[in-house]
Amino acid sequence: MTTHENPLNDIFSGYDDSIFSDGSIDPLGLRIIWTFIGNKIFKSKLxxxxxxxxxxxxxxxxxxxxxxxxxxxxxxxxxxxxxxxxxxxxxxxxxxxxxxxxxxxxxxxxxxxxxxxxxxxxxxxxxxxxxxxxxxxxxxxxxxxxxxxxxxxxxxxxxxxxxxxxxxxxxxxxxxxxxxxxxxxxxxxxxxxxxxxxxxxxxxxxxxxxxxxxxxxxxxxxxxxxxxxxxxxxxxxxxxxxxxxxxxxxxxxxxxxxxxxxLGLREGISGLLYTEYCNALSDSPYDFDPEAILKAAYQSAGAALELKMIYEVEPLLTMFQKCTSRILGHKLPRLDEELSNFLDYWLDNNDVKPAAIKEILLTGNFDNNEARLRLEKLLTIYESCVEGDSRAGRFFKQLLQYHKKLMEDRGNMSWVTLGVDDSISIHRPLHLNESALEQLKGKAWVNEYYLPTINSLHKGLGL
Known part of the structure; x- marks a missing residue:
């Protein structure tokens, strides 16, 4: 270092892939949860x-x-x-x-x-x-x-x-x-x-x-x-x-x-995932299925913690995201029978295991406090609504209240608001056709934990 140089350290900050406002793409703040888990595996290299x-x-x-x-x-x-x-x-x-x-x-x-x-x-x-x-x-x-x-x-x-x-x-x-x-x-x-x-x-x-x-x-x-x-x-x-x-x-x-x-794709859990990706590509070169790859890695890794986190947490994230998408695609200004039936369907048909998620939260490895708090809140909403009377109505209100608080904390406008008479105003509607509505009922995971990035890099390198 010369005598002229400013000796400050750590001024070369890392690029944050959440630089784009989550308020514009993530109405429930799920991104911070799945990216935290994904970074556990890939060490923020992807x-x-x-x-x-x-x-x-x-x-x-x-x-x-x-x-x-x-x-x-x-x-x-x-x-x-x-x-x-x-x-x-x-x-x-x-x-x-x-x-x-x-x-x-x-x-x-x-x-x-x-x-x-x-x-x-x-x-x-x-x-x-x-x-x-x-x-x-x-x-x-x-x-x-x-x-x-x-x-x-x-x-x-x-x-x-x-x-x-x-x-x-x-x-x-x-x-x-x-x-x-x-x-x-x-x-x-x-x-x-x-x-x-x-x-x-x-x-x-x-x-x-x-x-x-x-x-x-x-x-x-x-x-x-x-x-x-x-x-x-x-x-x-x-x-x-x-x-x-x-x-x-x-x-x-x-x-x-x-x-x-x-990129760390030769060893550890990330290496295992890459191996499973290559195996899947070899079997079906035109059928890229991140969920199948993640589940295969989970089974072959002897339930490694990082993969177990995905396996147990993702069903809850999927449920909340698909229910939110269905609400945003609703055409009436109220919770009607059709929307109630959809929410009841998800409360009855999901792979959420509250005990497994609580165990993960207690392992000491969920060390991103904001991600932890959001996951805990989502789990609380689910558990309070999965049983009892008027489940869909309670789930509907609590989900919208959670969304409203999240957006207020971000300083963003809500995508959908709940009126005093339980009416709803959708400010960022989704236009869902019959095929999209049917897909929202499926259990297919919505988050892919950086596997599309691996797919892109793999193809570009001609591996």
Missing amino acids: NTISTNSYLFTINLFHHTVIQHCIAENPAAVAKIIGKDEYLNTSDLIEGLVIFLENLLIHVSVKYPGSHVVIPGTNKLNNLVNAGGKAEVTRMVKVSKNNVDGILVRQYLLGIHGRHKGPFTEMGILSTRGDALYANEQLWKDARQLFDLDKWKQLKLTLCELITKKILDAPKMVRGKICYPLDEVLTQQVTEAYAGILDATAYTSVTFKQFWLTR
Whole structure:
């Protein structure tokens, strides 16, 4: 660390895949419960946003290039950090990674129909077609500020932003703001990983660009390193980047082995789930069934706690979500016989085992307090309504009261409200056809615990 660098730690926060308001997609707050359980298995290395194996590899490649340049040019780095936009090394690194992303987006616009879809390509294409008046169509900056990227909030929603959390959990990036590339052996391995024709040529090209244009002689505009597009996106850079817009650039066995190991899919419960996934894919390549895979893993793992949590908790979550969907799809402003019969049906026909859920809550492993409180509240509602008279009516009211309190705590509007005369007003209705209504009666689980992410990564890697 130089004398100019801000020594703050932990300023490089992990990406939160719940960045989008749960109030817009999750009326009962079930997401925090199932993601907590899923993260018990996958150690937060997977999420529902980072599902594209090409982008995993591109992000690793960009950081490999930057790590090499930073390590090879400490004196040049020391001259840049400590002022203006670059108070510490992480500011420079994150500015550089967005700089590279923006170059790649520009290249992607030049090669429509490429196999590898880069986030921001459509946005830039629209800006160019609108006349190219926006600054991002003409200038490229080394900056993580929202106004300087092609994407709105690119620092969070670009390639780097989408993968920040998983990369930190995998140990690729450090949580320390002043030492993001602390794992020296990993970066040595990563450099060898990209010692392939297309990647090697691009690595050499980008290293030369960063060293000459940004580290050795940066062009500063109002405290930011900034260049006209044509000064940095040369024909050489364009052609080198174009080489990795083809899916064949990602089929190396070394890529596959690297990601399987880093994602934790070779060992433990996550490895077991991956094995069951592969077995299921082998038996039925066109029938991806997360529930069957999870149940098969549960049976073969000798009821491992993490899988038992899913096996026992998911039926309760499924029941509540399907009953809520049915209420939101109701066409009358009251609880009528048809809706009552549906709720009674679910109270009679479910796989909920209160004793098993209570045991899980008492194991000491349900250590997310908010998830615990929500699960306890849902279980209390279920137990208080599963027997006795007027079950459907009581369940209906308690479910809506729970929803109202949850939305108030979030500062969001309720999707459905209960009037003083037990009338209901649905503010975000669901339009359900006969097929959808019938599916809501089925016991099929609604949460998939990151298995779709595994499915996507597996297919992208050509495993």
